[in-house]
Structure formats: structure tokens, C-alpha cells
Amino acid sequence: MTSAPASPQKFAVIGLGSMGLGMALSLLRAGHEVTGYDVSAAATEAFVADGGATAGSAADAAGNADAVLSVVVNAAQTEALLFGPNGIAEVMPEGAVFLSSATMDPDVARRLAARLEAMGRLYLDAPISGGPLRSAKGELTVMASGSPAAFERARPCLDAIALKVYELGDAAGAGAAFKMINQLLAGVHIAAACEAVAFAARQGLDLGKVYEVITASAGNSWMFGDRVPHILDGDYRPKSAVDIFVKDLGIVQDMARTAKFPVPLSAAALQMFLAAAGSGMGREDDASLARVYAALAGVDLPGHPA
Incomplete structure (x- = not known):
């Protein structure tokens, strides 16, 4: 206490x-x-x-x-x-x-x-x-x-x-800049984790086993370990909403444009968050990006058949 x-x-x-x-x-x-x-x-x-x-x-x-x-x-x-x-x-x-x-x-x-x-x-x-x-x-x-x-x-x-x-x-300003670097990485890692899980589903893999193997391997990330269980459970109640990264990766793009600095990976991740938000998932968990990938590929995810 x-x-x-x-x-x-x-x-x-x-x-x-x-x-x-x-x-x-x-x-x-x-x-x-x-x-x-x-x-x-x-x-x-x-x-x-x-x-x-x-x-x-x-x-x-x-x-x-x-x-x-x-x-x-x-x-x-x-x-x-x-x-x-x-x-x-x-x-x-x-x-x-x-x-x-x-x-x-x-x-x-x-x-x-x-x-x-x-x-x-x-x-x-x-x-x-x-x-x-x-x-x-x-x-x-x-x-x-x-x-x-x-x-x-x-x-x-x-x-x-x-x-x-x-x-x-x-x-003031330095703290905000550090946070934006964190958000750039977090957004890209979430998008990558969701892409990987949906791709694994397209390959017909056992997604629970994918989670077990990847979290013990070099391809793991904090976001993969934290967000993929939401996908496995089919539970997209918002712990961190899609709309947060629409906002934050948008700020990254604005900062990069002002600095004339290329940020293509975060730009691609932003497009996936925008796709999720545009599909009505903006206030749902950011692991919902996996559902966008699954819908594009016509594959099943737990609790969300194609």
C-alpha cells in the first residue's frame, strides 16, 4: 500500500x-x-x-x-x-x-x-x-x-x-516529440502484427500456434504480443481505439512534411488505420486492422468469418 x-x-x-x-x-x-x-x-x-x-x-x-x-x-x-x-x-x-x-x-x-x-x-x-x-x-x-x-x-x-x-x-516540445516517435513505431508495429496474422490465416495456419511461435522468435514485438490476443479472442472492445492512430499517425505525417523527411512506413500504416475507421471500426480496438486485411483477402478470423 x-x-x-x-x-x-x-x-x-x-x-x-x-x-x-x-x-x-x-x-x-x-x-x-x-x-x-x-x-x-x-x-x-x-x-x-x-x-x-x-x-x-x-x-x-x-x-x-x-x-x-x-x-x-x-x-x-x-x-x-x-x-x-x-x-x-x-x-x-x-x-x-x-x-x-x-x-x-x-x-x-x-x-x-x-x-x-x-x-x-x-x-x-x-x-x-x-x-x-x-x-x-x-x-x-x-x-x-x-x-x-x-x-x-x-x-x-x-x-x-x-x-x-x-x-x-x-x-515544452521535447516530450511531445519523443511521444510522436513512440507513436510512429507503435502504429507501424500494430499494422505489421495485424498484417502478419491475417496473412497467416490466409496460409491456413493455426493462429494460436502462430502467436506461440512468433512471441518466442525474433519477429516478435511488444505490439504483436499485446494485440494479437485480441484477434485470437475475437474481442475488439477498445483498449486503444483505431481513431487514436488515425490522429497520431496523421500528426507524424504533418511533422514529416514540415521537416521534409520521408516516413513511408508510417504513411502506409496510416492508410490501414484510415481503412478501418472508414469501415466503421474507428472506435473499436486498433487490432481491428486485422479484420481489414481479412476482409480484403476473404479469410476467416476468430469470431469474424469472411
Whole structure:
């Protein structure tokens, strides 16, 4: 059991979805005072059921917080949370820190940080990796960059939610850039795993045995080991949705175009995620790419006959 900290902090967690809920509960376990907010009544009810407190708006949650942990979907939602109507930037206490976990273009992270810091608040560029299970255990990986003051103010939060915190620079943008490299690889690996499994099905192979052999061989990847069981179970309930990689690999393409750098593998992977989303699978598990390949080839997958 996590012991209470010497100096409990007041935290606001904005976004109580599959990742944010686990992060908020990790902060509670560490002995902090946590107020959550989500636009979804079901999400706030889940937090309350686990002992959390909620506010009627993001501004109400952030008004007296030492740190605000933002677990929204993207840059647009992050900007609206900070600076939109009823934005929290003006109500956050001076010197409080905003931890931004959304995956976004590094240039956007730098712009948001500059705007918030000009108002006397701190900004930590802090995208996350690990998934809902590790979030619930307080064992995320955080790829963070920001000023020394932002790190100092955010430290109690980071200690509670993360197993590994990488300090990647003294200004916003570096954390976002590291996350995009991770997402490039993750998207390509998911697409490759799904392609391989569907191709194995076309060869008439026992897919359970394919999983056993490949996970013990050089062709394995973390994504193959993690996602292929979803395919074997025929279970595409979203642990990580297709639409996430439509967004993230789209950001990779935008960054690469600006940098005039070729990224053909991630471009090909993006097309498969777009095909899955266009087929109505956008909110289903990203292992759904295997169903796109199977449909193209007319082969059966567990629970999904051709």
C-alpha cells in the first residue's frame, strides 16, 4: 500500500477516461486531495464510486489546485481547456503547474506553454505511455519536458502516476516529440502484427500456434504480443481505439512534411488505420486492422468469418 506523502497536494484531473481514471485513483492512493472532471457523467460517476470527488466544471476543479493533470484527447481539446470559454488558465493559482498528457505536435506544445507561462502558470509537456492497466497501477511512462520549476511543482504528481519519468529537456516540445516517435513505431508495429496474422490465416495456419511461435522468435514485438490476443479472442472492445492512430499517425505525417523527411512506413500504416475507421471500426480496438486485411483477402478470423 502506498503511504501518505509528507505534504499532500491538491490535484485536479481533467479527463476521467480509461487513462485519466487510473491516474486520478493513483493520486488518491498516494494520499493527495484529488478533484476530477469529465464531460461524461458515466466517467465522473466511476470516479465517485471509487472514492473520488468531482466538480461541476473544469474551472471549478482547477481553481485551487497545486497541479492540473490534463488527460484529454488532443491538442485542440487541450487548448480549449486552457484558453477557451470558461478556460482554466485564468483560475489556476499563480505558480500552479499544468501537466499536458495529450499527444500533439511539438510546435503546438511549445505555443501552449509560452501562452500559459506568460500568465504566471507553469506548463509541463508530459505525454504518457502504458495503457489503462499500467495507469491503474500508477506505473505509466512519462516523457516530460519543461522548466525546472515545472518539474519541481509536478514531482508529487509524477511520483504517484509513473513508474518511469524521463526528463527530456527544460522546455515544452521535447516530450511531445519523443511521444510522436513512440507513436510512429507503435502504429507501424500494430499494422505489421495485424498484417502478419491475417496473412497467416490466409496460409491456413493455426493462429494460436502462430502467436506461440512468433512471441518466442525474433519477429516478435511488444505490439504483436499485446494485440494479437485480441484477434485470437475475437474481442475488439477498445483498449486503444483505431481513431487514436488515425490522429497520431496523421500528426507524424504533418511533422514529416514540415521537416521534409520521408516516413513511408508510417504513411502506409496510416492508410490501414484510415481503412478501418472508414469501415466503421474507428472506435473499436486498433487490432481491428486485422479484420481489414481479412476482409480484403476473404479469410476467416476468430469470431469474424469472411
